[in-house]
Amino acid sequence: MRKSELLVEVAKNIGIKGTINVPDGLWGYGKIKYDEGKCIGCSKCEVNCSEGAISFERIFDLPKIYEAEKSDGSLKKDRIVALIKSLTLKKPKNPINVPELVEGYGNVKIDLDKCIGCGNCQRYCTGKALKVEKILEIGGGN
């Protein structure tokens, strides 16, 4: 049994319900959260996820990035968005398939059932796009 599952079980036994804030320094008690706007598409997370919970897709979700507010615009994909905006082109409607050999774009899909919140993807993430949300659900209402 995973530690988080064991904790939930014991917590339930002492009559606890609801959502628990997990201290920052602890791993293994939350689920990963993905910020598309910060992802640079390096796919290190997929390689380093020990649980096989992350799959890297070669899809550039242009409409989503177009919407994402990002100030520094340092990423390749931001520059494309900036270019589109500066050319006052219409807002793109569809994601784009990223051709092989083109790096720096792409998307991450997360299977939250598999995620154990160990934070390994977060530690390896180049763009700080992945972060374990330090929240544990005990369940059973509030």
Add this chain to the structure above:
Amino acid sequence: MSNNRVQKSPKPKIGVFLCDCGNEISRIINTQKINDSLSKENDVIVAEVHRHLCDSHTLKRLRRIVIDNQINSLVIGGCSPQLHLETFSKIFREANINLIGLKMVNIREHCSWVHKDKEKATDKAAALLNGAINKIKASKEIEVVETKVKKAALVIGAGVAGTNAALELAKKGIKTYLVEKNPWIGGVTAQVGMAFPTDDCAYCIGARSERSGIRKCFYRAGLESYPNLEIMTNTTVKSVEGKVGDFRVTIEEYPTFINEDCVSCGICEEVCPIEAPDTFNRGLSKRKAIYKQFEAVPNKYIIDFDACNVCKKCEEVCPEKAIDFSQRPKKHELEVGAIVVATGISEFDPSALTRYGYKKYPQVLTQLDLGRYLDPAGPTKGELSFNDKTPESIVMIQCVGSREKEQNSYCSRLCCMMALKHATLIKKRYPNTKITICYIDIRTTGEGYEDWYDRARDLEVIFMHGKASEVLEKNGKLIVRTEDVMLGEAVELKTDLVVLSAGIESSQETREMAGLLGLELNKDNFIKSLDPKVRGLDTAKWGIFICGGSRGPTDIPESILQANAASSKVSSLLARDKIVNTRVYPIVDNELCDGCEVCQVKCGFSAIEVDKEEKKAKLNRSSCHGCGVCAANCPNNAVQLLNYEDEAIFAEVEGILRTNGDGKKIVGFICSECGYASSDLAGVERFNYPESIHFIDLPCLGRISAIHILKAFEQGAAGVVLVGCMPGRCQYNSGNSPKDNIALAKEVLKKVKLNEKVKLYNFCGAKSHEFAKAMNDFATIVASN
């Protein structure tokens, strides 16, 4: 080995022995009553009460009973395990009896000495013993590892510390390899010229023969022919594998392109057309591409291949046919039992601070540069002369790159003395040269050090209190902008020469070697010692020691003291034939481990790391200190600390709380180090606290996960108290792990308003009164609603 599932231990056959300790225990605790009830417990084969378990007759009798009844686990109720666990372990070890479990329950310091109510104290002692019996049934056996010790040592770095350490080891009859990157030995010491506090040259070493004096120059000490000592210059360490007692080291020797036939006649040097910066003189002078270095070992010529144009004129003229361009780097393997890292210091490069004009104006030097100028082997043959002129005035600026948040915040310790030494030397030789030292504080702490300050004052060296801000050039003269704190005004000092007392940093080699050996650096970027107070020469890696500049800015006398001490550490390790590792350690269940690296992140000793290919955590037992922080944080519960497995801790909690009729029992988790000492000494001082507090000892509070705390509440505990070492003094580098886990447990318990009933305290032995007060306070909090 440690990655396999450990086999379920054989069926426990438990012996329980209670000690009355004269009547120190039985005065309060009814040991006979407890004994009667424990003897009826499952798996308890023998239960007895003795007046003194620790006397030699009883110990022998105890062993006899264990043998006769084939007892494999022992629970002893008596005094503190910190006092006598070893006494009991020893009698079995000596008879080669392997017990699966041996647990001492502290019914003296934790019971009879701190409680007054006989009935309650007896109940508490019984509960603790129940817990121990439960725990011992649930825990698994530790595998003891023995390593045969290689009777050889490696010393890395042949500066003053390394050379002294190696020499001392060789004197003890230990085969010692002294590896040095440079072609010469002596390191920075060989470059500084004169030394403080002795006012003589820097490079001497304890003499080889007691008959002739007490010290010798490096070159007169016969180091090259010293028995057991092998000096390998031009050599670097490439890899280190293995563990304490049995390291395998790969070293690489760079070619000198000169063979052993060289007789140092120097004809080659005359014909060599290439000039290169003389690194020994810190680039302040030039030498040929083929050269012989001062203090070179072996005492022969060498070719600087980076500078050489391979014209081979040297080869043509060499009468001894000693030049050999076919030489290539050579790798060797060494087998050693211990390693000393003495890779030394380097001077802070002040060119980073452009305001001081170093490397911009040629007349701005550092103290080490000045040391070279004052040395007869230096660029001006010891004359302080620039463009044939002796400077009429010199300004020295202290704390350049030291005690500055932006560079190094620590005091470099050597620079005040270097400034005083150089100011004194110059004043003696050039009395008309005006010397001003701009300082923040002058620090002269050491035998005979303050004399240098007095001497400099007597020689009319000017001390100006204030930090110099800038060095400029105006009309061919240097200007130092500083403040005179005494007068409270800004001043400009015109001068011919500026000497920057640049701070001391760890050398690049020190940092590289730390990386190669997997040693952590401290906040000042030197190699971190195992403990700054009591294990200053040990590192987190067992069998690897540090001395001299690799562990901090260190002057010559202190480097030598540390070197001698480190050699003693090594020799006491190598004096053993085998090293027996009996520490508790974690095991990894390969079926559960996915290789998520949380254990690796949490381990304070890099003892557990994930194999990237296998995706499994692997333990290096010799680096492991057995705190269990890995087990406490493994998300998949794949890591368990032997003897302190989750099941064992739960079982002990359950055993203690089995007789919790009134629901008032408090479970305490206490580390076996400083935290435990505070509780022991509270007993010794007979400080009272409530009988409701029941301690479970762990190697370190790092072993605690939030679940252990919650489990105690699930089993009916009224509160959970945790006692650990003082903040920042955890012996296991388990960091914030206990705090975070306690915080999580409290977050959970907040929902049912029990969060105030969990509390962490940090104590050491000298805080036993605070411990007792805290226990009373906590029991009051728990009792209130």
